[in-house]
Amino acid sequence: MATTATVHQTKWWSGGKSPFNLEYGKLMMWYFLMSDAFTFGAFLISYGSIRFSQNFWPDPNVVFNAFPGAGHANLPLAFVSVMTFILIISSVTMVLAVHAGHKGDKAGVVKWLFWTIVGGVAFLSCQAWEWHHLITGEHAVLVDGKIDIIGQTMRGNPWGSLVSHDAALAALQNTPHETLVNLAHQSNHGSSHEQLAALTDKDLISKINLDELHVRTKGPIAFGGYFYGITGFHGFHVFSGVVINIVMLMMTQKNVFQNRGHYLMIEKAGLYWHFVDLVWVFVFLCFYLI
Amino acid sequence: MQHPAFEEVTIHHEHADDGTFYKKVKKTTLLLSVITVIELVIGLAIYNIHKGENPNEFLILAFKGMVCILTLAKAYYIVSVFMHLGDEIRNMIMTIVIPLLLFIWFIAAFIWDGNSYKNLRNTYDKHFQESTMPAKHGAHKEEAKPAAPASGKE
Numbered sequence: 001m002a003t004t005a006t007v008h009q010t011k012w013w014s015g016g017k018s019p020f021n022l023e024y025g026k027l028m029m030w031y032f033l034m035s036d037a038f039t040f041g042a043f044l045i046s047y048g049s050i051r052f053s054q055n056f057w058p059d060p061n062v063v064f065n066a067f068p069g070a071g072h073a074n075l076p077l078a079f080v081s082v083m084t085f086i087l088i089i090s091s092v093t094m095v096l097a098v099h100a101g102h103k104g105d106k107a108g109v110v111k112w113l114f115w116t117i118v119g120g121v122a123f124l125s126c127q128a129w130e131w132h133h134l135i136t137g138e139h140a141v142l143v144d145g146k147i148d149i150i151g152q153t154m155r156g157n158p159w160g161s162l163v164s165h166d167a168a169l170a171a172l173q174n175t176p177h178e179t180l181v182n183l184a185h186q187s188n189h190g191s192s193h194e195q196l197a198a199l200t201d202k203d204l205i206s207k208i209n210l211d212e213l214h215v216r217t218k219g220p221i222a223f224g225g226y227f228y229g230i231t232g233f234h235g236f237h238v239f240s241g242v243v244i245n246i247v248m249l250m251m252t253q254k255n256v257f258q259n260r261g262h263y264l265m266i267e268k269a270g271l272y273w274h275f276v277d278l279v280w281v282f283v284f285l286c287f288y289l290i
Numbered sequence: 291m292q293h294p295a296f297e298e299v300t301i302h303h304e305h306a307d308d309g310t311f312y313k314k315v316k317k318t319t320l321l322l323s324v325i326t327v328i329e330l331v332i333g334l335a336i337y338n339i340h341k342g343e344n345p346n347e348f349l350i351l352a353f354k355g356m357v358c359i360l361t362l363a364k365a366y367y368i369v370s371v372f373m374h375l376g377d378e379i380r381n382m383i384m385t386i387v388i389p390l391l392l393f394i395w396f397i398a399a400f401i402w403d404g405n406s407y408k409n410l411r412n413t414y415d416k417h418f419q420e421s422t423m424p425a426k427h428g429a430h431k432e433e434a435k436p437a438a439p440a441s442g443k444e
Contacts, residue, residue: 018299019379019381020378020379020381020382020385021299021300021378021379021382022299022378022379022382023299027382030375030382030386031385031386034386034389034390037390038392041393041396042396045393045396045397045400045401046400048397048400048401048404049400049401049403049404050404051404052401052404052405052408053404053405053407053408053411054408054422055408055412055418055419055422055423055424056422056423056424059337059340060333061333061334061336061337061340076333076334076337077330077333077334077337081326081330084326085323085326088319088322088323088326089319091368091372092315092319092372094372095315095372096315099311099315160424161424220422270373271373274368274369274372274373275373277368277372278365278368278369278373281361281364281365281368282361282365284329284361285329285357285358285361288333289329289332289333289336289354289357289361290336290354290357290358
């Protein structure tokens, strides 16, 4: 009675056969990626949970509207769409590298791995610029009845709701001199800090263009921690993916895979790289689109 | 065809035909790009609705739901075509996909919890409510009285 079952077991699970018809490394890479998906999922869901517990959350189109070299132009979503396309294209070049590996085409593997690495480095550079821009940004925020200039950090969030013209004007009366100088400088790039510092508070206030300044209240502090935490964790994955790809490129050039007779390692590195792209799709959704 | 490295593994999918392979990759790339562009258009639409005088909350929610569905479509194409999960043995696919189904409960439960926390705080923590509730749109009028109703929050 049990014989048929035993025969079947021998066939599939007792050695000599891979039940999933996969080599060990690739299967384990899949399980690692699944566990990593849970890590990212937990982070993103925690972010969602906090976001739903707030009465106000900043509109991403207001936060992410800058583009390198475009100054103060309002370009919502423009830069992040560039980053998204960079990652999609680098995923495609990775597919081509894996395909070249299947054919044992060393030159093809080298070429496409190289472009994948270029894409990864370009993405990381974009992220570095974006973080720098957010951290060093100068935004007028209404705090305790006066105007403060803050950037997007882990401790402060300048993206609360807009303050009315009158309330902002009243707050300017209580604002310290140096802050007024900085605010006036934002509306009058022609005059130097020294020239503005010599003016009285009243003259400075008259020079400040409140409609251009968009004074806001402080937004939810959790925004910074989640944004830098999750995009940073993703950026770390991109970075390690780039390092893995560089190692793969060096091994290919040293003929390690050619001597081994197969390029299966490239396939596993490719799985990891595609996963990085996959996670970005969700980070893009959660932070920039909704 | 036998696997080059492992005797017990046979290759079950075709790598050979270059023409179909490039066509598939090209098609998937195009699809991912088009979906991303649609997502961006929807994102900008949400931005413009937000800017208006009386944003239509339902329309915003509908657009956000659409972006979520499009994102899932993108994820499906990346996993099944680029990562070749679609070519694996069914049982192997299930060992990946079934654990991930936990996310359905995970997302629903935690977002529900966050929302409930907000409602409780708005009810019992008046300071939280007054300091975080955004002013209604077109707020050039006088500040609303602190005792203003919680704008529909139970």
